[in-house]
Amino acid sequence: MSEQTATWFNHYDVRPQSEVPAESPLAWSYRKTGRPAVSQQSRVVLRERAMLGHLILRGGAIVLDEAVRRVLGFGLPGRPNTLTQDDDGQRSIQWLSPDEWLVIVPGGEEFALEGRLREALGDARDTAVKNYAIVNVSGGQTLIELEGECARELLMKSTPYDVHPEAFPVGKGVTTVFAKANLILRRPSEQRWELVLRRSFADYCYRWILDAGAEYAIGVDA
Amino acid sequence: MFLIYCPHCEELREEEEFHPKGQAHIVRPADPEACSDEEWGDYLFFRDNPRGIHHELWVHAVGCRKFFNVTRNTVSYEILETYKIGEPPRITAESLASDEVQGKVQVASSGQQTVGATNATVETVKGEKA
Incomplete structure (x- = not known):
């Protein structure tokens, strides 16, 4: 390996204790656009799960799987466009591309998790096989949940991807086009859809979903 | 779609x-x-x-x-x-041209599949100088 190889990485807590309150990417939208209340008529309910820990893992599947299994207790998804979760569904890993996975854990865990993963993976300089990257992208994206009998109909209006239960079974997750923006669409359970949005698209997608959901009396669960 | x-x-x-x-x-x-x-x-x-x-x-x-x-x-x-x-690609202009020789290709009359093939192939397919 050449001498130019980077032998360091920045590992720091991106969310330190501070006087300045952290805000969800949708905080501005809530003030500007508002939050329609959930009512008896609501056939779609939107719920934001802000401030979760998002990590991007890159590298070889075999090496990463070993480390992730040791640290989190469950492995990487084996097939493209699928996700794995722990028993209570709090932590998940999603396939994004042949050498890229998205790990989502409860907010606050990501800093420690990154450290433990780096420890488990050992020194990346050891062998060429062990080249990997872990990037904390928690600040760059947020997660929105859609639930209700018409959630699938709302998605059908917004994305060209086939969301029929036959084409989109539970445990699947894809990166696709949504209202001309792009996002990660996933289905961790029978009734619930998750949308992982970029911060910069959050307001646009939020307003799109409210508009598309108006006919189903969409409500935002605060 | x-x-x-x-x-x-x-x-x-x-x-x-x-x-x-x-x-x-x-x-x-x-x-x-x-x-x-x-x-x-x-x-x-x-x-x-x-x-x-x-x-x-x-x-x-x-x-x-x-x-x-x-x-x-x-x-x-x-x-x-x-x-x-x-x-490597499984389908090339040449593979289609040789399929034509073996009578596999149905759109033979248009001559499209010889485009991009070598002169030698075209020669065997068409029986003429390309």
């Missing part, structure tokens, strides 16, 4: 998710310093524009964001196959 098969996602995806990136299988000269201006210019700027079978580089831009190759017919716009970078 126009669906393209992504060899990395291993499923058909909407065309909107993809971008074409030009001709595939362009090999960078091993030693650029040793190239003549003409060779370097050809490598940098000159691309094939065949009528018929063309191998192209595409990217699954809104998906796995990986590059892959597409074999496409520039006359009918039909995508014949997609394959990962580093793999």
Whole structure:
């Protein structure tokens, strides 16, 4: 390996204790656009799960799987466009591309998790096989949940991807086009859809979903 | 809906998710310093524009964001196959031309599939000088 190889990485807590309150990417939208209340008529309910820990893992599947299994207790998804979760569904890993996975854990865990993963993976300089990257992208994206009998109909209006239960079974997750923006669409359970949005698209997608959901009396669960 | 098969996602995806990136299988000269201006210019700027079978580089831009190759017919716009970078194409102008010799190809009269093939192949297919 050449001498130019980077032998360091920045590992720091991106969310330190501070006087300045952290805000969800949708905080501005809530003030500007508002939050329609959930009512008896609501056939779609939107719920934001802000401030979760998002990590991007890159590298070889075999090496990463070993480390992730040791640290989190469950492995990487084996097939493209699928996700794995722990028993209570709090932590998940999603396939994004042949050498890229998205790990989502409860907010606050990501800093420690990154450290433990780096420890488990050992020194990346050891062998060429062990080249990997872990990037904390928690600040760059947020997660929105859609639930209700018409959630699938709302998605059908917004994305060209086939969301029929036959084409989109539970445990699947894809990166696709949504209202001309792009996002990660996933289905961790029978009734619930998750949308992982970029911060910069959050307001646009939020307003799109409210508009598309108006006919189903969409409500935002605060 | 126009669906393209992504060899990395291993499923058909909407065309909107993809971008074409030009001709595939362009090999960078091993030693650029040793190239003549003409060779370097050809490598940098000159691309094939065949009528018929063309191998192209595409990217699954809104998906796995990986590059892959597409074999496409520039006359009918039909995508014949997609394959990962580093793999050889299964369908080429020459393979279609030899299929024609064996009577496998039904669109033989149009002559499209000989475009891009070598003169020798065309000669055996057509029985005439190309």
